[in-house]
Amino acid sequence: xxxxxxxxxxxxNNPLHITLAGNPNSGKTTLFNHLTGARQHxxxxxxxxxxxxxxxxxxxxxSIRIIDLPGTYSxxxxxxxxxxxxxxxxxxxxxxxxxxxxASNLERNLYLTTQFLELGIPxxxxxxxxxxxxxxxxxxxxxxLAKLLGVPxxxxxxxxxxxxxxxxxxxxxxxxxxDHPPTLLRYGPDIDEALREIIPRIENSHLxxxxxxxxxxxxxILENDEQILDKAQAxxxxxxxxxxxxxxxxxxxxQTTVDAFPEAVIADHRYGFIKSILRQEVVTRTFDNNRLxxxxxxxxxxxxxxxxPLIMAAILFTLYSFTxxxxxxxxxxxxxxxxxxxQTVDSILPDGPIKSMIISGVIDGVGGVLxxxxxxxxxxxxxxxxxxxxxxxxxxxxxDRIFHFFGLHGSSVMPFIVSGGIAGGCxxxxxxxTRTLRSPKERMATLLTVPFMNCGAKLPVLxxxxxxxxxxxxxxxxxxxxxxxxxxxxxxxxxxxxxxxxGESTPFVxxxxxxxxxxxxxxxxxxxxxTWQYIKKAGTVILGISxxxxxMMTYPGLPHQEAAVFDQMRQxxxxxxxxxxxxxxxxxxxxxxxxxxxxxxxGRIGIALEPVSHYAGFDWRTNxxxxxxxxxxxxxxxxxxxxxxxxxIDSQNTTSLKDRLARxxxxxxxxxxxxxxxxxxxxxxxxxxxxxxNEAGSWKWAFFSMGFNTVFALILxxxxxxxxxxLGLA
Amino acid sequence: xxxxxxDITCQCLNGTDSNCNRLKVECPTDARPLTERCGCGKVKVCxxxxxxxxxxRMANLGVLPGTEMELLCPARRRGQGRRHGKGHRCMVKVxxxxxxxxxxxxxxxxxxxx
Numbered sequence: 001x002x003x004x005x006x007x008x009x010x011x012x013n014n015p016l017h018i019t020l021a022g023n024p025n026s027g028k029t030t031l032f033n034h035l036t037g038a039r040q041h042x043x044x045x046x047x048x049x050x051x052x053x054x055x056x057x058x059x060x061x062x063s064i065r066i067i068d069l070p071g072t073y074s075x076x077x078x079x080x081x082x083x084x085x086x087x088x089x090x091x092x093x094x095x096x097x098x099x100x101x102x103a104s105n106l107e108r109n110l111y112l113t114t115q116f117l118e119l120g121i122p123x124x125x126x127x128x129x130x131x132x133x134x135x136x137x138x139x140x141x142x143x144x145l146a147k148l149l150g151v152p153x154x155x156x157x158x159x160x161x162x163x164x165x166x167x168x169x170x171x172x173x174x175x176x177x178x179d180h181p182p183t184l185l186r187y188g189p190d191i192d193e194a195l196r197e198i199i200p201r202i203e204n205s206h207l208x209x210x211x212x213x214x215x216x217x218x219x220x221i222l223e224n225d226e227q228i229l230d231k232a233q234a235x236x237x238x239x240x241x242x243x244x245x246x247x248x249x250x251x252x253x254x255q256t257t258v259d260a261f262p263e264a265v266i267a268d269h270r271y272g273f274i275k276s277i278l279r280q281e282v283v284t285r286t287f288d289n290n291r292l293x294x295x296x297x298x299x300x301x302x303x304x305x306x307x308x309p310l311i312m313a314a315i316l317f318t319l320y321s322f323t324x325x326x327x328x329x330x331x332x333x334x335x336x337x338x339x340x341x342x343q344t345v346d347s348i349l350p351d352g353p354i355k356s357m358i359i360s361g362v363i364d365g366v367g368g369v370l371x372x373x374x375x376x377x378x379x380x381x382x383x384x385x386x387x388x389x390x391x392x393x394x395x396x397x398x399x400d401r402i403f404h405f406f407g408l409h410g411s412s413v414m415p416f417i418v419s420g421g422i423a424g425g426c427x428x429x430x431x432x433x434t435r436t437l438r439s440p441k442e443r444m445a446t447l448l449t450v451p452f453m454n455c456g457a458k459l460p461v462l463x464x465x466x467x468x469x470x471x472x473x474x475x476x477x478x479x480x481x482x483x484x485x486x487x488x489x490x491x492x493x494x495x496x497x498x499x500x501x502x503g504e505s506t507p508f509v510x511x512x513x514x515x516x517x518x519x520x521x522x523x524x525x526x527x528x529x530x531t532w533q534y535i536k537k538a539g540t541v542i543l544g545i546s547x548x549x550x551x552m553m554t555y556p557g558l559p560h561q562e563a564a565v566f567d568q569m570r571q572x573x574x575x576x577x578x579x580x581x582x583x584x585x586x587x588x589x590x591x592x593x594x595x596x597x598x599x600x601x602x603g604r605i606g607i608a609l610e611p612v613s614h615y616a617g618f619d620w621r622t623n624x625x626x627x628x629x630x631x632x633x634x635x636x637x638x639x640x641x642x643x644x645x646x647x648x649i650d651s652q653n654t655t656s657l658k659d660r661l662a663r664x665x666x667x668x669x670x671x672x673x674x675x676x677x678x679x680x681x682x683x684x685x686x687x688x689x690x691x692x693x694n695e696a697g698s699w700k701w702a703f704f705s706m707g708f709n710t711v712f713a714l715i716l717x718x719x720x721x722x723x724x725x726x727l728g729l730a
Numbered sequence: 731x732x733x734x735x736x737d738i739t740c741q742c743l744n745g746t747d748s749n750c751n752r753l754k755v756e757c758p759t760d761a762r763p764l765t766e767r768c769g770c771g772k773v774k775v776c777x778x779x780x781x782x783x784x785x786x787r788m789a790n791l792g793v794l795p796g797t798e799m800e801l802l803c804p805a806r807r808r809g810q811g812r813r814h815g816k817g818h819r820c821m822v823k824v825x826x827x828x829x830x831x832x833x834x835x836x837x838x839x840x841x842x843x844x
Contacts (some may be wrong), residue, residue: 303803
């Protein structure tokens, strides 16, 4: 079994189309990775595989196209994942569906299996984690289970690949069989009677019969499935009306007799069906069924009200230390690499706009962003460990009470941490991490507030300003900045949930996966996939915008007359007998850079903004830097360097700029604090904006984020500056 | 019954198993919402209230009247008033899996101690 290269993928005609389906955390993605070697996320966080994942491989000369469906507990229409899975199975009609069933949690997992059987799709069951089940004293008689369910069952261990060859041998054999009639379960006399009445009506009117089995459509109508009802309504409104009437009669009857809705009765009978199968010597247990497993025992400690938060704080601190301590040498190495690249280009190319664009636009812009790759990589590795081990779900459990108060969910904690909740993250993957949230309003509130966190790009700017004005308490101010980011983000979330995202909290049920040792392969794939997303952004969108911003800060150049004045000053200095001729020339070059910047489009914007920004204490130079910060926050440092006539400033080495700001008459601790607040909370960088637009599915929210954050940051900065003036601190 | 499994003698399938009628479970007077249960231990679900979607979601997860579950991490501790559990999630073990339920959901699950 081996993955196919891209050429083979093109040449292979009609590969066997196989789909992996199953509950979240049942091991689908682990099996998918084992089969394809694809760069695919493997996690323990419930519902992490939201998108469809595809891979190709060969097995015994058969080429196979495999799809990894999102993990679902059922085939209802209550979540996006369920709809995606159901639509794919019905519309794409795979040759075979491999239902991954967690052997250690058979009853829950077989619930989805019963729905596959009802739908009549070609099915093979992969009984995964049989080793874990055996350790728990659970022995499953697969032959008996296969016989009772009427589909092949193959025991496997996806982590090690044990049994996978047998699984695919079975899949290939079973895929030759073309007849897969739906299984007809009984749902009690009331529902069965209703089904008997409505199925002929569906068949006679051919209502959705080209897509779904008539009995399945009938069942979904009784279950009040919104998607199927809409489709049926669109196909034949008159027939649908009579079916809905029958469904309402049944609902009323069940409500008055058993105080339950039809879907609850149907679910009860499905579980009854599963229980009746398992009772027939399919499962034998060595230990007491009610014993607590190691995972439950760990939970009793790590989710304890007192010890739990302490353990969580220790683990998160370890993650933070790991990320920053171990990534430093790579960050330094990358910085040296880009510096070397700049020097090489500088020495090879003649002076002119092309050279300026390559160095200032391409290398500095992309290099500045790629410089954070090691930090991002180490952080994602740490988060992958927490996620794959199952601990992150417990963090969400513990944080839920606090987040709930602010109109969010416990699951929001991961996007916040990734975005810089522990200073140094990045809002782009943070925004993407909101996909794990299932409720739309809480997700949107998280999406819009994670950019308030102190991402890695803000750190050099914070270090610069804190170092310039609050150097005696640098660590304390950095800590306060992190705390302030959390407070503002949570308060903003509360505000959004009370205004534009108003509404009741969505009920949120989450399955906590058992604790597992993560596989190294899974961790690496997980880490690389997210890091690669970040690198891709740097190579595409960031490159384009960096060049655009370079152009804005370069053109139009100085008028000839002004440029001539600087040339003359240089000539005079060179011809003079002054001892510090180099310092004089550097000073002139700095003044020229400042004049160029002032005359550029960005400079003009900065000057135009001054009438408003002066209320917050920002002059035109600061304004240009803040406009540049829209490209990436670390650009603020280099732009301030240019604006203050210091030539090119390395964001990692800001001593000269720090001293210059500390001495500048326009700057003082109050202005420093005001600028600090503005930088922390104003519009996210454009890459984050693009990510927000993608995740929210609309540019409306991306523009809202820019406007809301900037207005909020400006109000805060004006308040700080004006209060400082009133108190005589400025 | 289909030809897929002609030898299944599932009582549920022919509607004679009393378990199949467990939705009729009567709620005794000591039944309380899950959020009000203090301390860990086994409980039995006797009623699920709330809107139709929430009921269906819980049913899909196997939380139905008659289901036995183990409260691993209650919303409030013994000796604490109702307000202490406010906003807390609780953790239950049901059908072999561990579920984290928010207060809104847990408030709608009425249980009796076992």
